[in-house]
Amino acid sequence: xxxxxxxxxxxxxxxxxxxxxxxxxxxxxxxxxxxxxxxxxxxxxxxxxxxxxxxxxx
Amino acid sequence: xxxxxxxxxxxxxxxxxxxxxxxxxxxxxxxxxxxxxxxxxxxxxxxxxxxxxxxxxxxxxxxxxxxxxxxxxxxxxxxxxxxxxxxxxxxxxxxxxxxxxxxxxxxxxxxxxxxxxxxxxxxxxxxxxxxxxxxxxxxxxxxxxxxxxxxxxxxxxxxxxxxxxxxxxxxxxxxxxxxxxxxxxxxxxxxxxxxxxxxxxxxxxxxxxxxxxxxxxxxxxxxxxxxxxxxxxxxxxxxxxxxxxxxxxxxxxxxxxxxxxxxxxxxxxxxxxxxxxxxxxxxxxxxxxxxxxxxxxxxxxxxxxxxxxxxxxxxxxxxxxxxxxxxxxxxxxxxxxxxxxxxxxxxxxxxxxxxxxxxxxxxxxxxxxxxxxxxxxxxxxxxxxxxxxxxxxxxxxxxxxxxxxxxxxxxxxxxxxxxxxxxxxxxxxxxxxxxxxxxxxxxxxxxxxxxxxxxxxxxxxxxxxxxxxxxxxxxxxxxxxxxxxxxxxxxxxxxxxxxxxxxxxxxxxxxxxxxxxxxxxxxxxxxxxxxxxxxxxxxxxxxxxxxxxxxxxxxxxxxxxxxxxxxxxxxxxxxxxxxxxxxxxxxxxxxxxxxxxxxxxxxxxxxxxxxxxxxxxxxxxxxxxxxxxxxxxxxxxxxxxxxxxxxxxxxxxxxxxxxxxxxxxxxxxxxxxxxxxxxxxxxxxxxxxxxxxxxxxxxxxxxxxxxxxxxxxxxxxxxxxxxxxxxxxxxxxxxxxxxxxxxxxxxxxxxxxxxxxxxxxxxxxxxxxxxxxxxxxxxxxxxxxxxxxxxxxxxxxxxxx
Numbered sequence: 001x002x003x004x005x006x007x008x009x010x011x012x013x014x015x016x017x018x019x020x021x022x023x024x025x026x027x028x029x030x031x032x033x034x035x036x037x038x039x040x041x042x043x044x045x046x047x048x049x050x051x052x053x054x055x056x057x058x
Numbered sequence: 059x060x061x062x063x064x065x066x067x068x069x070x071x072x073x074x075x076x077x078x079x080x081x082x083x084x085x086x087x088x089x090x091x092x093x094x095x096x097x098x099x100x101x102x103x104x105x106x107x108x109x110x111x112x113x114x115x116x117x118x119x120x121x122x123x124x125x126x127x128x129x130x131x132x133x134x135x136x137x138x139x140x141x142x143x144x145x146x147x148x149x150x151x152x153x154x155x156x157x158x159x160x161x162x163x164x165x166x167x168x169x170x171x172x173x174x175x176x177x178x179x180x181x182x183x184x185x186x187x188x189x190x191x192x193x194x195x196x197x198x199x200x201x202x203x204x205x206x207x208x209x210x211x212x213x214x215x216x217x218x219x220x221x222x223x224x225x226x227x228x229x230x231x232x233x234x235x236x237x238x239x240x241x242x243x244x245x246x247x248x249x250x251x252x253x254x255x256x257x258x259x260x261x262x263x264x265x266x267x268x269x270x271x272x273x274x275x276x277x278x279x280x281x282x283x284x285x286x287x288x289x290x291x292x293x294x295x296x297x298x299x300x301x302x303x304x305x306x307x308x309x310x311x312x313x314x315x316x317x318x319x320x321x322x323x324x325x326x327x328x329x330x331x332x333x334x335x336x337x338x339x340x341x342x343x344x345x346x347x348x349x350x351x352x353x354x355x356x357x358x359x360x361x362x363x364x365x366x367x368x369x370x371x372x373x374x375x376x377x378x379x380x381x382x383x384x385x386x387x388x389x390x391x392x393x394x395x396x397x398x399x400x401x402x403x404x405x406x407x408x409x410x411x412x413x414x415x416x417x418x419x420x421x422x423x424x425x426x427x428x429x430x431x432x433x434x435x436x437x438x439x440x441x442x443x444x445x446x447x448x449x450x451x452x453x454x455x456x457x458x459x460x461x462x463x464x465x466x467x468x469x470x471x472x473x474x475x476x477x478x479x480x481x482x483x484x485x486x487x488x489x490x491x492x493x494x495x496x497x498x499x500x501x502x503x504x505x506x507x508x509x510x511x512x513x514x515x516x517x518x519x520x521x522x523x524x525x526x527x528x529x530x531x532x533x534x535x536x537x538x539x540x541x542x543x544x545x546x547x548x549x550x551x552x553x554x555x556x557x558x559x560x561x562x563x564x565x566x567x568x569x570x571x572x573x574x575x576x577x578x579x580x581x582x583x584x585x586x587x588x589x590x591x592x593x594x595x596x597x598x599x600x601x602x603x604x605x606x607x608x609x610x611x612x613x614x615x616x617x618x619x620x621x622x623x624x625x626x627x628x629x630x631x632x633x634x635x636x637x638x639x640x641x642x643x644x645x646x647x648x649x650x651x652x653x654x655x656x657x658x659x660x661x662x663x664x665x666x667x668x669x670x671x672x673x674x675x676x677x678x679x680x681x682x683x684x685x686x687x688x689x690x691x692x693x694x695x696x697x698x699x700x701x702x703x704x705x706x707x708x709x710x711x712x713x714x715x716x717x718x719x720x721x722x723x724x725x726x727x728x729x730x731x732x733x734x735x736x737x738x739x740x741x742x743x744x745x746x747x748x749x750x751x752x753x754x755x756x757x758x759x760x761x762x763x764x765x766x767x768x769x770x771x772x773x774x775x776x777x778x779x780x781x782x783x784x785x786x787x788x789x790x791x792x793x794x795x796x797x798x799x800x801x802x803x804x805x806x807x808x809x810x811x812x813x814x815x816x817x818x819x820x821x822x823x824x825x826x827x828x829x830x831x832x833x834x835x836x837x838x839x840x841x842x843x844x845x846x847x848x849x850x851x852x853x854x855x856x857x858x859x
Contacts, residue, residue, distance in 0.1 A: 004269065
């Protein structure tokens with residue numbers, strides 16, 4: 001029966017780990033802005049063509 | 059294009075329109091075969107075109123915001139050390155961080171543009187937009203660029219930052235984060251405690267006594283953080299309300315939680331039972347969810363602004379023959395200041411220059427710009443229209459006529475405490491009933507079975523915990539808040555709904571509320587060909603006179619004719635020669651019109667070769683469909699308070715019912731006093747206004763709603779912000795708020811029924827942990843479900859139809 005106690009303590013430790021990682025994510029501001037990153041990831045990185053234009057401008 | 063500048067002064071060649079903003083170009087800049095009126099517009103186009111975002115122009119031709127007349131210099135005050143210190147979040151010699159609030163952020167392109175600032179200004183290192191909050195956080199190197207340059211750059215792109223020294227305005231509420239942490243801890247513990255409690259309910263073999271004890275102790279351990287951390291607010295609030303000798307909803311909750319925790323701990327420590335820890339942790343978890351649900355905030359809106367956010371932070375003051383930016387609070391009597399086009403006058407001052415047009419529309423409600431002559435007083439809050447002027451400060455900002463309104467005591471007291479919430483009234487009654495039942499039960503058991511008295515008594519207190527009752531209000535109001543928001547009424551918090559429900563008098567402001575604030579109706583009477591119209595546009599767009607710009611805006615299309623001999627005669631009109639015809643645009647006297655016209659509108663006459671062709675009448679138009687809304691409000695609509703003169707009285711009489719009082723020439727103080735008078739005769743007043751002059755009335759009233767057509771612009775301190783297009787639904791909003799009270803009361807009844815069932819178990823001594831574990835979630839879920847469905851149904855019925 002002791003095995004159940006060991007398993008439960010392991011599972012609790014893992015669960016507490018997840019709780020702590022969630023709290024860390026919350027405190028480090030990962031939930032501060034839930035809208036902008038969704039838009040930001042759709043922007044294309046600059047193509048070579050448009051870089052040329054910018055060089056001309058300068 | 060050849061610059062055909064002829065010797066005459068003021069003559070401008072105008073045959074091109076800016077590709078970005080559509081304005082005529084005085085000095086055309088060329089880029090990729092497109093013409094631009096200024097460097098700013100060209101820059102915006104360059105950035106957009108080099109990144110294939112030109113679709114922006116195909117969607118809406120000349121959609122950009124004109125960049126002309128915006129100076130980087132405007133922000134030079136940001137480099138003053140004491141201003142800089144307050145604005146900047148982090149500062150070191152080579153790295154600084156600043157967050158600007160930019161109301162103009164509205165689409166993905168905005169994010170894109172603002173996050174690529176480092177490509178335009180090498181001093182900028184990184185920028186990050188928060189779309190919901192409409193802020194951009196900039197990392198920059200102060201050795202390479204100045205703060206004022208960055209603000210100026212943003213402004214030149216059309217994203218003028220709104221800078222306020224009031225730190226609180228756009229920082230997110232911190233308690234929301236700590237609430238989430240509490241919620242997370244409670245949820246985690248609740249889940250685990252429930253798992254450890256299942257074996258007991260599912261009938262674990264009682265030979266496994268050892269395992270049972272392990273589970274029980276684990277439950278106790280997991281409940282400790284819930285009791286001391288997540289649920290702590292309830293105990294603090296309850297003890298506070300005891301000190302004030304008032305019972306709020308947190309008192310019975312705290313008593314219930316305490317009973318649950320102590321009883322369960324006792325059961326486990328003495329090994330007499332498995333305890334009720336699953337009910338306890340679940341209760342705290344559900345209660346916190348309710349709190350979180352209700353705390354919905356509109357991050358990009360500010361509900362507590364005063365004149366400070368409307369006024370400029372700094373102004374140019376003459377110091378030893380040079381203009382230096384100073385913070386407006388450092389202005390003193392007899393300082394000489396300079397104000398440019400579209401800037402706000404920061405303090406009551408005396409005009410040094412010949413004349414100036416001042417737009418007081420936001421301060422007094424007076425819709426037409428006022429002509430001020432030399433040595434006359436210009437009042438704080440007015441906006442200068444036209445060429446720059448010099449002024450001498452007469453009164454300090456805080457003592458100016460308008461700003462003295464904020465010295466009124468209305469702005470000092472915290473007004474929320476006036477109203478006793480429905481939930482607290484219910485809680486009071488509830489608490490006394492429960493105490494009575496507990497006492498009777500205790501006496502009965504003491505007489506019959508004294509050894510079980512304590513067990514039964516704690517059981518009664520446990521189930522008396524009004525969990526469902528406490529959840530009903532947050533979910534009803536939280537859902538209501540969201541339903542309002544969906545229909546463009548943004549309320550400050552859930553308490554406003556309760557106050558909105560009991561409104562019996564509605565008071566309106568005129569300008570900007572009943573009428574459109576900024577877009578006057580321009581109508582032309584007479585005959586002009588399309589070609590002639592465009593020439594009139596060409597003429598008027600060269601003038602800074604406020605009426606000229608309105609006429610210019612109302613005409614579509616651009617003329618390709620060459621304009622010569624352009625002359626502007628201040629106070630009279632403008633004239634110019636196009637294709638050998640002399641065009642005159644201006645006042646009746648200027649063109650020689652002798653007739654009589656109605657006085658409630660401004661008129662601009664047009665003559666060609668001294669023959670009068672007709673006139674533009676410019677009037678501020680009344681919002682559409684207001685009549686039916688005012689009819690439905692009926693007797694609730696009490697008065698109209700306007701800072702404007704009586705010229706609009708006849709028109710307002712047509713809009714309002716005859717029994718509505720119409721007051722004109724109302725100062726901000728008069729408006730406040732009017733609301734106070736109504737309240738003295740026991741009316742619950744809803745004030746609907748929009749300007750700074752309504753601030754006192756909005757604050758004094760039971761509910762103050764600010765009307766705006768653009769939620770990004772300034773709104774005075776208020777309880778809610780209503781989008782201008784939803785004005786005609788105002789009565790429906792009040793109705794919906796009323797029905798939320800009904801829904802709330804029904805939810806109370808449901809939760810009382812559950813409490814009664816649970817109590818019947820408790821008083822008879824049959825409340826096992828299993829019964830508690832079943833009843834508690836069912837009651838909570840049914841109350842939450844009921845209020846959510848009922849609110850959405852009511853909102854659909856009332857607002858969508």
